[in-house]
Amino acid sequence: MEVVLRKMGNSTALIIPPPVLRDLGLAIGHALTLETTAQGGLLLTPKRKYVLADMIAACDRSAPPPADMADWDDLPPAGSEAW
Structure with a gap:
């Protein structure tokens, strides 16, 4: 399919035909x-x-968590978190 560049104000526009947009x-x-x-x-x-x-x-739920995530479990609360 051939398309033509057109001038629109100070820019150049490419017109995409409706069938292509639908596809x-x-x-x-x-x-x-x-x-x-x-x-x-x-x-x-x-x-x-x-x-x-x-x-x-899309996540692999059987994948092990990253090694550095275990560090988060061992940290004491730093603010007013309630677990």
């Missing part, structure tokens, strides 16, 4: 990151919003 699940207001490649191309990537449930689902 990617994008709409006006969504954030994207723009990078250049070593081959002279552009890489435009949607920034995904993180959802706590998705991040928890």
Whole structure:
């Protein structure tokens, strides 16, 4: 698909056709990151919003906690914490 860069005020705009937006699940207001490649191309990537449930689902619950976490369990309260 060919697209054309257009002048908009003092900027240059790339118009993304509606079918492409639909395929990617994008709409006006969504954030994207723009990078250049070593081959002279552009890489435009949607920034995904993180959802706590998705991040928890991606965790390996059988993995042992980091070694430095045990230190936290042995520390005395430093303020008015109530455990």
